Amino acid sequence: xxxxxxxxxxxxxxxxxxxxxxxxxxxxxxxxxxxxxxxxxxxxxxxxxxxxxxxxxxxxxxxxxxxxxxxxxxxxxxxxxxxxxxxxxxxxxxxxxxxxxxxxxxxxxxxxxxxxxxxxxxxxxxxxxxxxxxxxxxxxxx
Numbered sequence: 001x002x003x004x005x006x007x008x009x010x011x012x013x014x015x016x017x018x019x020x021x022x023x024x025x026x027x028x029x030x031x032x033x034x035x036x037x038x039x040x041x042x043x044x045x046x047x048x049x050x051x052x053x054x055x056x057x058x059x060x061x062x063x064x065x066x067x068x069x070x071x072x073x074x075x076x077x078x079x080x081x082x083x084x085x086x087x088x089x090x091x092x093x094x095x096x097x098x099x100x101x102x103x104x105x106x107x108x109x110x111x112x113x114x115x116x117x118x119x120x121x122x123x124x125x126x127x128x129x130x131x132x133x134x135x136x137x138x139x140x141x142x
Contacts, residue, residue, distance in 0.1 A: 005073040010080070019077045020050075023066055027051055031077050033085075042090035047074060071116055078120045091136040110134050 006021040019031040031047040082088065095109030110132055117127055117136070125136045 003068045003072040005076050006069060008073060008077060008080075019081075021073050021077075023070065025066065027066075029070065029073075031074065033081055033091075039090070041088055042092065043085075043088055044092045044094070045078070067112075071112075075116055075119045082121070089138045093134045095132050095134070 006023055009020045011017045011019055017033060020029060021031075022028045028050050029047060030050050031045070033043040033045060036042040036044070078091075082091070093110070093113055095111075095113060110129060114127075114129065114134060117134075121127075121136055124139050124141065126139060128135050128137065
């Protein structure tokens with residue numbers, strides 16, 4: 001049985017580059033791709049919850065038991081971004097440490113995110129994980 005992603009609000013690239021979606025339980029997520037000042041071909045993926053009930057803690061664990069649907073939605077968003085930004089060469093994800101985790105090691109969030117790499121990226125990408133970061137790097141194809 002396939003996991004169903006949530007409906008996505010796609011960005012208006014003229015005004016912003018924020019994707020968003022709302023889960024069946026009313027949890028609102030935003031997904032952004034921030035370009036590095038030193039290298040505009042390197043982006044960092046930032047996504048989290050924006051509901052006021054979580055008091056601004058965007059990396060909160062919502063405990064809604066829909067993480068597979070959330071990740072299926074994130075996969076679609078990332079694929080859309082990659083298809084529409086073919087010049088991007090590096091995509092970085094930082095897994096913020098949960099309570100009790102050391103942020104100098106591979107966090108649960110990085111390991112969970114890593115399970116979805118093949119669904120997001122094709123064979124033109126390879127991956128490096130260091131501490132709590134995962135970086136997808138586009139292979140040079142002459």
